[in-house]
Amino acid sequence: MGADALVAEVTAQAGPAEPSVDAGDRHLRRVARGGAFSLVGAVVSAVLTLAFTVLVTRNLDGADAGIFFAATSAFVIACAVARLGVPTGVVYFLSRLRATHEEHRLRPVVQQAAVAVALLSVLLAVAGIVLAPQLADLLAAGARAPEVVTLVRLLAAFVLVASLNDVAVGVTRGYGTVRPFVLVERITRPLLQLLLAGAALAAGARSPLWLGLAWVAPYAVSAVVLGLWSSRLRRTVERRAGAREHGGWRAEVATFWRFTAPRSVAGVTQMLLQRADILLLAAMRGPAEAAVYTAATRFLVFGQLGGGAISTAVQPKIAALVARDDISGAQKVYRAATVWLVLASWPVYLLSAVFAPQLLTIFGADYARGTSTVIVLSLTMLVATACGAVDVVLMMAGRSSWTMANSLVALAVNLALNLLLIPPLGIFGAALAWSASILVGNLLPLAQLARHLHLHPFGRPGVVAMGLAAGCFGLAPALAALASWTAAAVVAALGACVYTGAVWRHRRLLDLHQFAAVRRRSS
Template sequence: MTQTSTPQARRPSLARDRGRSVLGAVVSNVANVLVILVIARMLGVGAVGEYTLAFAVRAILLLVCGLGMRTAMTRFVAAHLATGDPGGLRGAVVLGVSVPVGVASVVALGWFVAADALATSVFDEPELATTMQVVALSLPFFVLVNVALAATQGFSSMQAYVWIGQVLEPGLRFALTLLLLLLGGGTVAAASALLAASVVSGIVALATLVRMVSTLPPAQRTYPGRALTSFAATSWVASMATQGLLWADVVILGALVSTEEVGVYQVAARVVLIGMFVITALNAAVSARIATAWVRGDIDAVDERYTGTILWSSRLTWPMLAGLVAVPTAVLQLFGAGFGDASTVVLILAVGAAAEVLGAPSAVLLNQIGRNGLNLVINVSSLVVNVGLNFALIPVYGINGAAFAWAFTMAVGAVVRVVTVRRVATGRWPWSRPLLVSLGAALAAALLAELVTDLLPANEWLRLAVAAVLVIGLYGSVVVLRGLSGAERDALSRAISLRLPQLRRWRVQRQLRHAGSNDASLRVDDLISPFRADVLARADLFRLAREHADLRVNDEPAFLRLARAGGYGAWFDEVLVHKGHVPGSDPAALERTFRSIVRSSLQLLDRQDRLGRESLGRVTVTRVPAGTEIDGWSLAEDRWVLVDGGHRVALALLDGVGTLTPAEYAVVNGQLPPNNTARLLESGRLAEEEAVQFLARGLVPLGDRDQVHRWRDLLDRLATPGNREVVEAWPEVRAASGAR
């Protein structure tokens, strides 16, 4: 296998970025909640209201000063990387960072000067002025953090965004807030902690972005001023409308009701945001990939990432909302006396939060495919409706009215966005059986938890614990048993078996007990081609072991380095690690895992050499019907495909065995094999000529295989002519050959 070093090959997997984003979101939301918690516990409801108002004004001004560059930075960096234009990327970054920070500096000065008037005339809270002035100083640095980290996301990596934006900034803010309040500070001290965290995070984010850009090839900087400005201007208005929906109710409440009521509402809203934290994280992880796929014209990849984000946002959000809906009072009372009355607010807001799992990914998709104008219309319309409802309902219903305005707007906006995405982008609805199972499981879990906790004594900690156990138990069981797709169930089984070898052996034995039989010998080439190129990578390990037997015995580290640099290392990196089948991401941990897998695999080689091939047992195969799509690939003919036993088949290949007898394999049904060939191609670790020669083993007559060196050769020499149309439709073939 070719060991090319490409940016795509080094790019973190989507699964890992999603996991990293969710982890960062957990840290960020916990830190944000803890900030509100310590202010509420140590300073009271009024202080929460003051802090929240200043924070809300900063959040709105962030959007004003950001000029739409957060969305633009991610898209333009991703697009320039996809088209190989480092000069345009550098120019976009310079404009996208310097202009918003400059505008923010001017706005911050104006806010600082006008703080007294705002506090007195608008919010009728004169003591709020100093808090606002301190928060105003943080605005330029907060803008810098956001635009710089958005640019790093364009590199299809969430590392900087997570560690700086979701761990460093909120973690430092909480630590400093707690320290200053313990030293006797008040709301101004909490605002000072916010300022310090923004300054540190802004400097670190800028340094990280500079380092990432410096790794690109040298090129004359060009400034895509018109295109960037046009895209950003539309995104600017759209993002202001989006965030306006999150903060308009707080600002309007501040003008119409007391800061104490604002504080109660903010705590209730923060509780609901706990249940929503994964939405932003998963959207951030997938946004650059949607832009890249759209630029390349791969609509299937756009739809896959869009629907996958909706599915996982739902799976992780709805059970948390179910727990909140079951025991809202118990959760609110963690913040202290005076907050329990906001349970109705939590119930109302949860409806909007549940709908946001559909609306937020749809908004991201529209932005990243360049249809941010549509997003603008939807967002501005939603904001107008939201503001109107707030002014109509708050005077009558107070914080409950604000909650209804937000929930109604979010639900309607989500429906409109989903319809729009179907019409202008994917042509499909995002619904799926796993999604509906997740919704049903969440509703059932919420109902069960509420019924049971109502029977318990009035101990809020007990109710919280029981509700958590019931929701996790019921929801998790239903989703695992009934809500996983076939591919997900297979991936879960493989991931568990790789971590627990004994469980893997038990699974294989169970498969064999329930497997069927066949009375025909199967050609090895047909079993592995086109889907299982990883078998050749495994054969590469066994070839190295025989060619370098002395090295394996006398210098295992050197042998492992040799294996890591070859096809086996490519399979480990791009299949096992990329797909999340091995634990951890630390390089040292991965090397230990690689060593363990190599040792286990070579035991098969040693066993065969001692006892013969019959000692290795049977492999499992399945019959894949014509037209069955496996990661974007399908065939126009039924095909026997290897499911489990790749190392054993690799040993057969190494020894020149061309067929498996009926005694050497068992038939399993209802299980699709992985398409590891597509993954190795996508990663860049399998060159085009190697790929088509491998595919020719199972798709081209024996006498023509020596003539196959390019995709066009493969298409012209297919043994089954009916396969030509489906092979041409493979994303890798379209991208490499221009076949239509």
């Protein structure tokens, strides 16, 4: 998403209309409410994830850290294949069914989707267990062979659990709440991972295998809790709607998979875009290179906090608005959400680019050579965030086949450039390849939305937001860094003060008053 929300719930089925409030403003308040709570969870998740990465890089040597990152990347890709795009599919369908008062179809949609994910997950788990020796050779280049084989088999055994966990996340969001996603997926699971990793290291278990167990075991807890929570939400929604008759789940298969099958391909390609370069680096340049690259790209997580939170809130709202043919409402939500995304993300990406050498030292002295990777990807993400949650909007408008085609094009660019650039350039080549694919993956759907649906995120508020961020966190600190890093830090702190004041002054232009309305309503 984020995973990507800001106080209580995003709900496509809002309460009674407020007579004095414009309909578009009501939509924005609901997105703001969901986005705010999700953002809190995203910040906590990012901090916990970074702390886990620091534990790995500080307690394992470069090769062992690379083995861990490569193995967990392979696991994440396997889960992306196994979940078949279902989390997004259930968000789309459950949101639409609730918006059109067809609550009797909710249970069959979820049932047939979960069965499909479970079957494919079991097949992938068996394949991973059987092919573990070959996969271990690819991931670790012959290092720690027996232990890596065990690690691969351990991770394979959890593919089913992790995939059903992701389905449950989608179901809870489709029922109109981000609370389970934030509390369980964003906070509880990463916290358990960090605590178990710390316990393993304290006990002297300093190896990729034990850290892999600490990382994957919390998925079982998360899956159980989210599964129970989603069942309770379903019963509540059905009871309120008076839905007593449930059709057979077979009747939902064709409709659901016409939308979700393309999304399945898109989901796998997007995960390959995020993780394939780590696997290729491990195979072509060794696991130590993969470790440096993984650590360097961890800072992107903080810039993506706003995007994940806002996307989580926007998905069901856009789906519901398009289902009602309210294109003007969708446009207003899309533009405002893009402004909020720029306000939240650009300062992080700009500061990451300026202070890249200093930030990387938290992982260890050897990781400073990832500076160019941080700079290239941070600047690329400025363009990506200026496009807003473009892929989400296109997908929730029902164009899942377009998102599939776009992601395939981006993946082709990524893989071709990785194969071409990694051998001579190493991690910098991987960064250039990912940067190119990010641009393709955002500019293509942006053009499609503008041409075919007449939606785009641009306007005066967006220009103001970008200008404020670029001046306060980009240009001024970069110039000060020519003198010293201390001067750059002082200027960045002053820039934050100026930025806060300017954003407050233009809060109505930037639609930030919607958050104040949420606070008043919740108090």
